Amino acid sequence: MPGTVGQQPAEARQAIERCRDRIGEIIELHAAELLAPAYHARNRHMVDRAQMVIGFPLEGPEGTSGTWQTINYASSQGKPRLIVPV
Structure with a gap:
């Protein structure tokens, strides 16, 4: 994520907490x-x-x-x- 977990919306922070046991690393x-x-x-990093x-x-x-x-x-x-066009 471009900033920090704390900068994310509440829904995103809650999703991270729900999945914490399946997340190897948060960058x-x-x-x-x-x-x-x-x-x-962020995209180049990924x-x-x-x-x-x-x-x-x-x-x-x-x-x-x-x-x-x-x-x-x-x-490049x-x-x-x-x-996959959507």
Whole structure:
């Protein structure tokens, strides 16, 4: 997550607590502000640690959404990608 668990909505914090026994690690990036750069950093962090990326972009032409930025970053890293338009 881009910030900390404490910055997440109550529902997200509760979901984490309910699943705590199945969560191996929570990585907090400690972003000062939860704006686009923090989300992009989070997405790159996930791609860097993944063997494959599955993206669910909105149907239509390739755009500049965070989903496409993440898919394209995975491509630049030579990671296999599965793109499932929704």
